[in-house]
Amino acid sequence: AQKVTQAQTEISVVEKEDVTLDCVYETRDTTYYLFWYKQPPSGELVFLIRRNSFDEQNEISGRYSWNFQKSTSSFNFTITASQVVDSAVYFCALSEAGRNTGNQFYFGTGTSLTVIP
Amino acid sequence: DGGITQSPKYLFRKEGQNVTLSCEQNLNHDAMYWYRQDPGQGLRLIYYSQIVNDFQKGDIAEGYSVSREKKESFPLTVTSAQKNPTAFYLCASSIFGANTDTQYFGPGTRLTVL
Numbered sequence: 087a088q089k090v091t092q093a094q095t096e097i098s099v100v101e102k103e104d105v106t107l108d109c110v111y112e113t114r115d116t117t118y119y120l121f122w123y124k125q126p127p128s129g130e131l132v133f134l135i136r137r138n139s140f141d142e143q144n145e146i147s148g149r150y151s152w153n154f155q156k157s158t159s160s161f162n163f164t165i166t167a168s169q170v171v172d173s174a175v176y177f178c179a180l181s182e183a184g185r186n187t188g189n190q191f192y193f194g195t196g197t198s199l200t201v202i203p
Numbered sequence: 204d205g206g207i208t209q210s211p212k213y214l215f216r217k218e219g220q221n222v223t224l225s226c227e228q229n230l231n232h233d234a235m236y237w238y239r240q241d242p243g244q245g246l247r248l249i250y251y252s253q254i255v256n257d258f259q260k261g262d263i264a265e266g267y268s269v270s271r272e273k274k275e276s277f278p279l280t281v282t283s284a285q286k287n288p289t290a291f292y293l294c295a296s297s298i299f300g301a302n303t304d305t306q307y308f309g310p311g312t313r314l315t316v317l
Contacts, residue, residue, distance in 0.1 A: 095243070119303060129291060131246075131308035138303075177245060183303055190261070191306060193245035 089113065090180050092194035099168050100202050107163045107197045109178030115139075117183040120154065120161045121191070125175040137161065168201045175199070205230045207309035209294050214314045216281070216288070224279045224312045226294035232307075234300035235277035239263060240291040240311075249292075252277055253300030281314065289316045 091110045099105045111120065122134040135145065137154050145152045149166045165172050175198045179191045207228045216222045228235065234253045238246040248261030252271040266285025271277055277296075281288045293311045297304035 090245070121305065123308075129293075129311040129313070131293065131295075133305055133307060136305050181303070183301075190248055190251070191246070193247075195243065195245045 088194075089192040090178055090194035092176075092178055092197050094197045095195070096198045096200070098200045098202060101170060102167050104164060104166050105168050105199065107165075107176050107178075107199065109161045109163065109194060111159050111161065111178070111180045111192075113159075113180060113182055115182040119181040119183065121179040121181070122152065122161075122163050123177045123179065125177060125196070127174070131177065134163075165199075168199075170201050170203050173199060173201045207294060207296055207307060209292075209309040209312050211312060212310065214312055216314065216316050218316055219283045221280055221282050222314065224281070224292055224294075224314070226277045226279065226309060228275055228277075228294075228296045228309075230296055230298075230307065231274070232296035232298050233274070234297045234304070235271070236295040236297075236306060237261075237267070237269065237277070237279045238293045238295065240293060246293060249279065251300070288314055290314060 089112050118139045120137045123131040125131050142154050151164045153162045175196045177196045178194045181191050210225045236251040237249040240246050247263050249267050250258055250269045252258035255271055255274050258269050258271050268280045291311050291313050294309040295306040297306045
């Protein structure tokens with residue numbers, strides 16, 4: 087079963103619009119970590135945020151914000167006032183702390199965001 | 204600057220040949236990882252190593268081999284046994300190998316089998 091689902095394969099928005107990228111995860115562990123990464127056209131994955139399962143506070147970093155809701159197993163990512171430089175593929179990932187699997191990450195299939203100028 | 208380097212950026216291989224992808228990090232991280240990315244898919248773990256001279260298979264280890272002789276280096280060999288090796292390969296590292304650790308990624312190597 088897919089542990090991390092990113093149902094939105096591709097999204098296009100016009101510059102300055104807000105956009106939300108969805109991430110739904112599945113785990114039986116009570117302690118786990120969620121991540122978002124950005125993959126620009128160059129290919130390198132850039133770390134954006136890490137959130138543990140005990141911290142449901144929303145986080146804001148500049149134009150980026152994250153909404154973590156354990157009740158719906160979701161960890162959504164919102165970009166406010168999008169810019170062309172935000173165009174990239176965004177990945178959500180899950181790490182289950184209780185597993186003896188050497189920090190294995192479970193990645194979603196990614197959401198490709200295109201910001202149109 | 205600390206970081207992860209992968210070389211080469213692009214690699215072409217003929218069928219039946221083995222090829223080795225380089226991954227070096229100067230972050231003093233204990234753990235290193237290799238992932239494979241196919242178009243429209245997420246990343247899949249090939250191998251990981253939490254300490255020098257030790258490594259473990261990930262979900263798709265068949266047709267691949269690794270070594271970890273030095274802390275800063277974790278080369279990946281794609282062998283001729285790998286049936287569909289054309290893909291984008293990403294190397295990552297984390298400070299330890301614990302499940303709490305953030306993984307940091309290199310720029311990737313795009314392998315094409317001709």
